[in-house]
Amino acid sequence: MSARPEVRLVGCSEAIRSIETDIECAARSDAKVLITGETGVGKEVVARLLHQRSHRASNPLVTVNCAGVPDSLLESELFGHTRGSFTGAYRDKAGLLEQAQNGTVFLDEVGEMSMRMQVVLLRFLETGEIQRIGADRSHTRVNVRLVTATNRELQTQIASGAFREDLYFRLNVIRLSLPPLRERVEDIPLLVEYFLDTCSRQHRVSTPRVAPAAMDVLMLHAWPGNVRELKNVIERLVLKANGQVISPSELPADVRRLGPPSSAAEAPAGASAVQKRPVAEELATRMLEHRESFWAVVYPEFMARDLTREDLRKIVQIGLENTSGNYRLLTRLFGMPDEDYKRFLSFLRKHECHLPFKNFRVARVSTTPTRSTAATS
Ligand SMILES: Nc1ncnc2c1ncn2[C@@H]1O[C@H](COP(=O)(O)OP(=O)(O)OP(=O)(O)O)[C@@H](O)[C@H]1O
Ligand SMILES: [Mg+2]
Numbered sequence: 001m002s003a004r005p006e007v008r009l010v011g012c013s014e015a016i017r018s019i020e021t022d023i024e025c026a027a028r029s030d031a032k033v034l035i036t037g038e039t040g041v042g043k044e045v046v047a048r049l050l051h052q053r054s055h056r057a058s059n060p061l062v063t064v065n066c067a068g069v070p071d072s073l074l075e076s077e078l079f080g081h082t083r084g085s086f087t088g089a090y091r092d093k094a095g096l097l098e099q100a101q102n103g104t105v106f107l108d109e110v111g112e113m114s115m116r117m118q119v120v121l122l123r124f125l126e127t128g129e130i131q132r133i134g135a136d137r138s139h140t141r142v143n144v145r146l147v148t149a150t151n152r153e154l155q156t157q158i159a160s161g162a163f164r165e166d167l168y169f170r171l172n173v174i175r176l177s178l179p180p181l182r183e184r185v186e187d188i189p190l191l192v193e194y195f196l197d198t199c200s201r202q203h204r205v206s207t208p209r210v211a212p213a214a215m216d217v218l219m220l221h222a223w224p225g226n227v228r229e230l231k232n233v234i235e236r237l238v239l240k241a242n243g244q245v246i247s248p249s250e251l252p253a254d255v256r257r258l259g260p261p262s263s264a265a266e267a268p269a270g271a272s273a274v275q276k277r278p279v280a281e282e283l284a285t286r287m288l289e290h291r292e293s294f295w296a297v298v299y300p301e302f303m304a305r306d307l308t309r310e311d312l313r314k315i316v317q318i319g320l321e322n323t324s325g326n327y328r329l330l331t332r333l334f335g336m337p338d339e340d341y342k343r344f345l346s347f348l349r350k351h352e353c354h355l356p357f358k359n360f361r362v363a364r365v366s367t368t369p370t371r372s373t374a375a376t377s
Contacts, residue, residue: 013184027053037178040228059103085134111152195234206243280314293335325360
């Protein structure tokens with residue numbers, strides 16, 4: 001009767017395409033599935049798709065969040081209770097496992113389960129029997145498919161004694177791992193379009209457009225809250241933009257700011273364009289000599305249009321001369337962590353500032369960059 005909200009796993013990255021294939025494959029069996037990934041990456045989306053595409057789709061999908069629920073409550077939620085088994089238990093009540101008969105049970109944040117509940121779950125997985133709280137024997141058996149999710153490193157928890165290894169092996173039959181959004185930046189434009197569209201329909205406002213420069217900023221943000229954070233940002237923009245074009249300055253400050261706050265990031269466009277001519281050398285020196293980050297030193301200036309493409313190319317040139325054309329070393333040399341390598345390259349390519357490394361290759365390639373030649377002709 002009630003319209004089920006549409007579930008979609010939007011994305012074109014290799015990771016999303018391979019998860020799609022894995023979901024199709026997992027949906028054909030009843031094997032237990034463990035979904036892992038940082039907060040907000042889409043674990044629940046995957047669990048719902050898995051259920052919808054399985055032969056259990058016409059039966060219930062029951063979701064239970066294990067985080068922050070006291071043991072007694074979680075146990076009674078899952079297994080049910082008998083009348084009089086505790087204060088307030090006025091009648092017999094079936095648990096969620098029973099309610100999900102022939103369907104799927106999705107145990108979210110399973111890494112948060114207490115040791116005692118882990119034992120209870122393990123017993124259930126071994127027998128399939130339901131013993132309601134207060135009952136002295138098993139009440140029934142159920143046929144459910146178990147899907148679990150966690151954003152914790154269960155291996156680490158096993159090592160520290162917080163998670164049972166035998167339970168882990170039982171849950172981890174099929175593993176679906178969702179990488180963080182910053183590792184699949186090519187999904188960002190599609191997700192932005194998708195949320196612009198769905199949020200504006202939901203709030204009945206006209207759909208705004210994101211300017212290319214603003215999209216660049218969105219693609220360079222690290223998204224610690226992953227897709228959930230992106231969705232929230234877009235929803236706020238949709239409500240504020242009123243169908244207009246969204247420019248970089250309209251994005252939230254924490255999305256715009258990639259490194260430590262820089263006054264240049266807030267400078268009005270073109271304000272200091274003239275006085276900054278040998279700017280490429282100056283900025284390169286700040287990174288090479290003073291270990292400041294590219295994201296803090298160059299990026300905001302470029303986005304505020306205080307730096308031209310020519311300047312940026314010059315900066316890259318200076319850097320590559322120091323690393324003999326090695327872009328990985330250049331990432332480090334420009335004060336960025338190794339994980340930023342792809343973001344850095346996609347930023348340069350997008351703005352046509354990616355110089356061919358071959359021009360900088362010399363006969364003897366040094367692996368330790370020399371930092372003394374910031375100002376070259
Ligand atoms: N690939 C995607 N396509 C469309 N929407 C997505 C995608 N990934 C996530 N979302 C949306 O982002 C939000 C967060 O996703 P979800 O709840 O599945 O994350 P999660 O991994 O379960 O997070 P948590 O660990 O915090 O529970 C939801 O609104 C979901 O619909
Ligand atoms: Mg979740």
